Structures are given as structure tokens and as C-alpha cells.
Amino acid sequence: MNAADELYWDPYDHSFVVDPYPLFNRMREESPVYRNERYDFYAVTRFAHVQRGLADWRTFSSARGDILELIQSGVELPPGTLIFEDPPVHDVHRRLLARVFTPRRIATLEPQVRAFCRRALEPVTGADRFDLVEAVGAEMPMRVIGMLLGIPEADQPAFRDRTDSALSTEGRGRMEVREKEDFGAEQFRDYIQWRKEHPSDDLMTELMNAEFEDENGVRRTLTDEEVLTYCTVVAGAGNETTGRLIGWFGALMARYPEQRRQLAADPSLIPGAIEEILRFEPTGPFTARYVVQDAEFHGRTVPAGSAILFVQAAANRDPRRFPDPDRFDIHRVTQHMTFGVGAHYCLGAALARLEGRVAAEEILKRFTDWDVDWNAAELAQTSTVRGWKTLPLVVEGTRR
Amino acid sequence: MSGRWNVSVDRRVCARTGLCAASAPAQFELDETGQSHARAETTAGSDEVMEAAESCPVEAIAISDAETGEPLFPPES
Numbered sequence: 001m002n003a004a005d006e007l008y009w010d011p012y013d014h015s016f017v018v019d020p021y022p023l024f025n026r027m028r029e030e031s032p033v034y035r036n037e038r039y040d041f042y043a044v045t046r047f048a049h050v051q052r053g054l055a056d057w058r059t060f061s062s063a064r065g066d067i068l069e070l071i072q073s074g075v076e077l078p079p080g081t082l083i084f085e086d087p088p089v090h091d092v093h094r095r096l097l098a099r100v101f102t103p104r105r106i107a108t109l110e111p112q113v114r115a116f117c118r119r120a121l122e123p124v125t126g127a128d129r130f131d132l133v134e135a136v137g138a139e140m141p142m143r144v145i146g147m148l149l150g151i152p153e154a155d156q157p158a159f160r161d162r163t164d165s166a167l168s169t170e171g172r173g174r175m176e177v178r179e180k181e182d183f184g185a186e187q188f189r190d191y192i193q194w195r196k197e198h199p200s201d202d203l204m205t206e207l208m209n210a211e212f213e214d215e216n217g218v219r220r221t222l223t224d225e226e227v228l229t230y231c232t233v234v235a236g237a238g239n240e241t242t243g244r245l246i247g248w249f250g251a252l253m254a255r256y257p258e259q260r261r262q263l264a265a266d267p268s269l270i271p272g273a274i275e276e277i278l279r280f281e282p283t284g285p286f287t288a289r290y291v292v293q294d295a296e297f298h299g300r301t302v303p304a305g306s307a308i309l310f311v312q313a314a315a316n317r318d319p320r321r322f323p324d325p326d327r328f329d330i331h332r333v334t335q336h337m338t339f340g341v342g343a344h345y346c347l348g349a350a351l352a353r354l355e356g357r358v359a360a361e362e363i364l365k366r367f368t369d370w371d372v373d374w375n376a377a378e379l380a381q382t383s384t385v386r387g388w389k390t391l392p393l394v395v396e397g398t399r400r
Numbered sequence: 401m402s403g404r405w406n407v408s409v410d411r412r413v414c415a416r417t418g419l420c421a422a423s424a425p426a427q428f429e430l431d432e433t434g435q436s437h438a439r440a441e442t443t444a445g446s447d448e449v450m451e452a453a454e455s456c457p458v459e460a461i462a463i464s465d466a467e468t469g470e471p472l473f474p475p476e477s
Binding site for chain 2: 055087088091094095101103341342343345347
């Protein structure tokens with residue numbers, strides 16, 4: 001093997017953003033326990049390994065964060081940031097949120113989500129060309145989180161921009177971690193005071209009133225600081241990930257026109273198509289953990305004290321699990337790794353599925369055929385998310 | 401919430417979050433792979449069990465009235 005063939009994965013190298021899959025396939029087959037010396041991390045790519053690792057919080061801790069840069073920075077993380085906690089504390093906090101985040105409660109948002117989607121698509125209806133990300137993808141998730149939290153509509157776009165800039169790696173490779181990272185929490189502080197005086201049927205009000213037994217066995221309600229952290233976590237985790245899902249819908253439906261026509265003819269196929277999009281192009285391609293005790297994968301030891309990446313995008317295309325994995329097929333029935341597994345299974349999964357389905361339905365009600373101006377389209381990668389930053393659709397067929 | 405309930409976990413749907421076992425440990429347990437199952441097929445109805453079913457992110461838990469067989473969760477739509 002010559003030097004050009006040597007397997008090397010740099011998660012910050014933008015040349016892998018367009019199509020990381022050939023490299024992921026090689027890692028999964030040739031080097032299932034991949035070691036990157038330069039950035040000092042391990043990576044596993046097989047479905048069985050990713051599944052085992054993400055479920056095993058005793059060995060692979062979230063307490064130092066779930067992003068490589070965070071784990072390596074040793075930065076102090078605010079307590080109550082449940083994505084950065086391990087059981088049993090994690091489960092106390094997660095149960096509290098899960099009560100107000102049940103699939104059924106999320107389902108009640110559907111009319112509001114649909115109304116927003118219709119309003120967003122109205123200005124582009126009849127257009128020959130429009131940017132799907134700008135029209136729907138960038139805006140919708142923060143609006144929906146705003147509906148959940150009770151953030152006044154006029155203020156929602158500002159929230160999105162602040163959360164995104166905290167997680168961006170563009171132009172500088174690695175994410176910069178501030179000494180006391182708050183992920184944009186300050187923006188919510190004023191609303192907590194305001195909501196106390198104006199309670200309503202929203203997540204923030206429920207969080208302020210929810211009684212629970214804390215990790216010390218004390219029955220209490222959340223402090224303002226804790227409510228703030230919860231809101232920030234929900235906003236940060238749900239914003240870009242879900243926005244990118246809508247972009248991937250537009251891109252994959254352009255690339256696979258036959259399957260798009262099937263969806264347009266039979267919208268009952270849309271939920272299955274959303275699952276396949278989530279498998280095929282997961283908006284969060286990998287998740288980091290801190291190794292607490294020596295672990296073994298494929299006969300190789302990953303030592304305690306390491307950082308490890310579980311590459312869900314690679315696991316989702318493991319031929320041991322998915323027949324013909326590089327084939328996009330909306331009729332496939334699968335359980336992919338995109339939302340993770342175990343205690344940190346994505347709290348917002350039902351919300352992402354709802355937004356993806358409603359956006360797909362509303363788009364297909366207006367447009368039946370489109371292509372993408374691929375030269376003008378732009379893919380972006382942050383430390384956590386991969387997806388379209390701009391996706392100009394060239395409309396070739398409408399309902400009228 | 402009262403009476404006797406039949407509780408089951410659909411293994412094809414379960415995503416092994418372990419949330420049910422954390423919130424209702426008397427009713428749910430996890431095997432070594434993280435897969436949840438009900439400790440007993442029939443149990444006393446309680447808010448705790450209902451909360452576990454409602455909070456499951458993939459709705460893998462089904463509850464029905466042990467006597468009448470009436471589905472309690474997910475409710476019939």
C-alpha cells in the first residue's frame with residue numbers, strides 16, 4: 001500500500017464533507033477501530049460497535065461532553081445539561097423533560113407546524129427556483145422550538161443565529177470552546193422572568209412548575225438556572241439538526257426522482273421515506289464520548305482516558321446490518337443509529353420526525369418535480385452537523 | 401389509575417433508552433443488551449407506569465386493562 005492509499009480521516013477536513021462515505025466504508029472494513037494520532041481520538045464505524053458503545057454509559061461517558069473539542073478542552077459544563085451527564089443524575093433530568101416531550105404531546109404541535117410551513121412556502125409558490133434551506137429549513141426548527149418553549153415569534157430568528165454560531169467550525173477547523181461555555185444561554189434569561197409573570201401552556205412554564213425528586217432525594221422544582229440550561233439544551237440540539245433534515249429531503253428527492261414521484265402520488269409513504277433519509281444522510285454524523293475504563297472492540301483495546309467517536313453515518317451503511325446499504329430506498333424498514341441508542345436516545349426524535357414529515361407533505365403538495373442547481377448548492381459541516389447551507393431547487397413541475 | 405394492567409414492551413420498536421426502567425423500576429427491567437421488558441405481565445395500575453409508557457420516545461410500551469382488555473396506552477384513536 002503506498003502513501004496515497006493510507007487510510008486517514010480528518011473530521012475537520014472539508015474535502016470529506018461532500019461524500020464521506022467511501023472513506024467511512026474503508027474505515028469500517030479495513031480499520032474498524034480507527035486511531036487518529038494528530039487529533040488524538042479513536043473512532044468506531046461498525047453498526048454493532050456503535051450500538052454497543054452508545055448504550056454503555058458506564059464505559060463511554062457523556063460527562064465531559066459529546067463533541068470531541070469539548071471532551072478535549074476539559075471545560076466546565078453547566079450542571080443540568082442532560083446531554084452531558086451520565087445516569088443516575090442524567091435520568092432524573094431526562095425524566096423531567098421526557099414528561100413534557102412525549103410523542104403524543106409533540107403530535108399536538110402538528111397544526112402549528114403545518115401552518116408555519118404553509119406560510120413559509122407561500123412566497124415561493126409559483127417560483128421557478130428557490131432556496132429550500134432559506135425558505136423552510138433554516139427557519140422551521142427554531143420556530144417549532146419557540147412554539148414549544150413559548151418564545152415570542154418576533155424574537156425567534158435571533159435565537160437561531162446565536163446558537164448556530166456557538167457550534168460552527170467554518171473557516172477555522174475546530175470549534176472554539178470558551179472557558180465557561182454557555183451555548184447561548186443568556187438569550188433565554190429574560191424570558192424566564194417574563195414567563196414567571198405570564199405563565200402559559202408551554203414547555204418553559206411546565207419546567208418551572210414541575211415537581212421532581214432530585215439526585216439527593218429532595219422533592220423540589222427547578223431553579224431558574226436549571227430551567228435556563230434545559231431551554232438552551234433543547235434549542236441547541238433541535239435547531240440545526242432538524243433544519244438539515246429538510247435540506248436532505250430536497251437533495252435526495254432531486255437525486256432519486258422515481259422515488260419522489262412515488263411519494264407525490266402516495267403521501268402515506270412519507271414517514272418511511274423520512275426514516276430512510278435519516279439513515280442515508282444523518283444530519284449528526286458522529287457522537288463523541290470519553291472512555292472511563294479500558295474498552296475492547298474487534299480485539300483492540302481503547303484505553304481509559306481516550307476520546308472516541310461513534311460514527312453513526314458509517315454504522316447506518318454497515319452491510320452486516322443493512323442489505324445493499326448504499327442504495328437509497330424509501331421502502332426499506334430499518335432501525336438506524338441516527339437518533340442514537342440507550343439513555344441519550346434523542347429526546348427530540350418525535351419532533352424531528354414530525355417536522356420532516358410535515359415539511360415533506362407541504363412541499364409535495366405544491367411541487368412534484370424539481371432538480372437542484374448543484375453548482376450553486378453548498379454543503380456545510382460544523383462540529384456536530386452536516387447538511388446543506390444553501391440548496392437552490394429548480395422547479396420542473398407543480399400541482400397546477 | 402387503578403385496577404390491574406397488562407403491560408408489554410414491543411421489542412421490535414424498543415430503542416433501549418432505559419428510560420422506563422429508570423422511571424418505573426418496579427415494573428420494567430433491562431437485560432444485558434439494554435432491552436427492556438415488563439417484570440410481570442400483569443401489574444397494579446399507577447401513574448408511574450403510565451408516565452413510563454407516555455414518555456417512551458418510540459412508544460414501545462403498551463398498557464391494557466387486564467380484565468376488559470381495553471387498550472389504555474396507546475389510547476385507541
